Amino acid sequence: MGAQEQAYDADQIDDLARRAQAGDRAALEELLGAIRPRALQVCRGVLPYSSDAEDACQEALLNIAQKIGGWGQRGRFTTWMHAVAVNSARTTYRRLKNQATPTDPQDTAGGPLERPDPRTTSVIAGTRLDLLEAMETLEREHPQLVEPLLLRDVYGLPYDEIARLVGAPLGTIKAQIHHGRRLARPLLRGDDA
Structure with a gap:
């Protein structure tokens, strides 16, 4: 085996x-x-x-x-x-x-660029786009919050394991996750969009 x-x-x-x-x-x-x-x-x-x-x-x-x-x-x-x-x-x-993500909205022939091929850029059409973009935004301003927040809310790891993993006190991890949730919530798209 x-x-x-x-x-x-x-x-x-x-x-x-x-x-x-x-x-x-x-x-x-x-x-x-x-x-x-x-x-x-x-x-x-x-x-x-x-x-x-x-x-x-x-x-x-x-x-x-x-x-x-x-x-x-x-x-x-x-x-x-x-x-x-x-x-x-x-x-x-x-x-x-x-x-x-094209950097120039026009190609070399002067016409509009074609949409990205979903076979090669499939993540762009993914259902988790809002979450990943929210984490990107959060990471720019509060990088210490992203890893604990992902480990808890996406992967469901217990607080004590996250604290051991990142080498921080349990209370700090709980506070970081709470603060991260508060900052991330307005960045996520709702179902009514």
Whole structure:
């Protein structure tokens, strides 16, 4: 049975991560296979199109492999992995948005530019566009609020795990999430739009 077919519990994943941090290449490969479905699920929560989510997941796995030393072992490895995957999905979204946004409303022939091809810029048509744009806006003015807010309200992580992950006191995390919600709420599109 391959690594992707076997179900791993949180303790097994933490053990693989510790071994991978210590330089065990086989453990790293097994770890990446074990967490891939979860990382993909996280990316799909931000990017509604499979190909975009797959790209973000690949980026997340590469970042995890390169930066596994960044997991401080204070909390579950999967909590740390969650944050890496969220950041990879947001980076993929920004890249796709920048590729799809024309800087000049006229092409070189003097005519209007065609609409972006949804097969290559699918995230622009995604249902999470208002959330991602709200987080982009919030990040410019209050970057410390974005990660806790996403981890709590999009991915449902408990406050105590978020506090361990970001290395902040529990009360601070709760306050940041409350403040982030208050600032993000007016940026989100309502159903009546």
